Amino acid sequence: MDWTALWLSLRLAGWTVVFLLPVSVLMGRFLAYRQFRSKGLVEALVMLPLVLPPTVFGFYLLVAFGRNSPLGDLWQGLFGSQLVFSFQGLVLASIIFNLPFAIQPAQRGFQAVPAEVREAAACCGMSPWRSLWKVELPLAWPGVVTAMVLTFAHTLGEFGIVLMVGGSIPGETKTIAISIYDRVQGFDDRGAAIMSAVLVAISLFTIAVTFWLSSRVGRRLS
């Protein structure tokens, strides 16, 4: 059992959730309520990481984060380290490839709040922020939590993109998924089996929580 890799994966997933939580709430709400001309395009872009092959997506991220890219340069200038093959770079990549998981369920959660109820909140004197806090989030939170749970689980399991952007540096970018791959390559079937079983357990738990929450959304609003 590669505890270092598991701990790294958990840290990566945790940071991804921390950064994506506000994005999930604000973008989910924005896409749920606002109508604008390029909305379809924005929604398609958000969904793109879901359909792109991970290696392709990873390749573009690698190019975008690389030493000769504007982003890579900026990072180097600000922090004095390179973005690719670093934990920070991995977090950034993780934030991007998790956008569909973080936004879509939250968007559905906010969409389930009836327009009239939001209008009632405004007519009760609530500012948009207060309405978000007092009315919309209490009704849409299962969607947001589902988004975060999916993000967490997906980060633990992502392989292709992580390998492309992070390489496989132990303690820096070697996640549990990559570690499993390494064990299999090294004929350590028992190690691979244990780590796989841990991931299966985490995934099952995640799905159970997600289903339980989505059933709650239905009940609250009926």
Place this chain on the structure above:
Amino acid sequence: MALEVMARAAGPIPLDAAFRVEPGELLALVGHSGSGKTTLLRTIAGLWRPEVGRVRVNGHIWLDSAAGVNLPPHRRRVGLVFQNYALFPHMTALQNVMAAMDAPDRAEAARILDLVNLHDLSDRKPAQLSGGQQQRVAVARALARRPQALLLDEPFSAVDRATREKLYAEIIALRAHLAMPVVLVTHDVNEAQMLADRMVVIEKGRVVRAGTTAEVMAAPEALRAMGIREVAAMLPATVAAHLPDGLSRLDAATGPLFLPAVEGAVGTRVRVRIMAQDVILSRARPEGLSAQNILRGRITRILPGTGPGVMVHVAVGDHEILARITRRAADQLALQPGDTVHAILKSLSVARDHVARAREWAPDAPDAPPAAG
């Protein structure tokens, strides 16, 4: 102190309307669905912005497109009761009411729930309340906002008939506490006539006719927009006796009226809505007729309609009742203004929800809150 509204828009519902509501007055916006009446209400609340518009309440300008003023809904002191109530499903009745307060106050919220007869249910969530109870919470929540204008959007359309009658009575009773202008949007002319002081008839976004309910009922253009079948007169009366045979005797200036059991103790003042199409006219006082109500009066005017009918206005005492009869019948009887006629009304033709308690409203009632703010 009044509420003044003007709105013009090209679409999606063409709108070109203006009206004014006095403090303490209940104005009904009446029209068919798609006439723009709800859009007008949403304009007042700030939920919709017309291309050109002006909303002024109590000296505060909420919307003035010419001056570029458009306050968002949460900055307008408005109480809106939605058609489906739009209660916050995750809050109890009490919390719903408190959510509309600037400084949430449990005791005050409980007092307002008391006002709508809902005190014992204050810990229930909306899903555990009946339609009528939800409507009461919605009204309480709107009042908790201490609105400068109270807006009711078809508030009785989602409940059954029996509940509706009760809610009418409650709204009428509640009005003793309301000092602000009230706007009721409804497609139901009965509702408008029973509850409102004045009516504005809207058709295709335009004001067809505005005035007291009696004035509107006498205006042919309004009748066209509302539907001729809806024409009716309101007759004040007092409950005189509940008879063992299931009828109630009401005393009116026109003589006794016998109607199916009316709610309210003996002595209660009510208003009875008499549909023009249910009234028969006779020159001589008829004998041997099953109809229980024969009112003697004098014809004040006869208005021709577009179809085969005419509308005969009959003054009975201080009041006027309307009879819609065919032109042929009017010719046969040679009816002329000034003639004495007998109006005949079948007891059972007065529906239960066409009798409402008369409003005892004093504009400067001493216990004017919670709405005075």
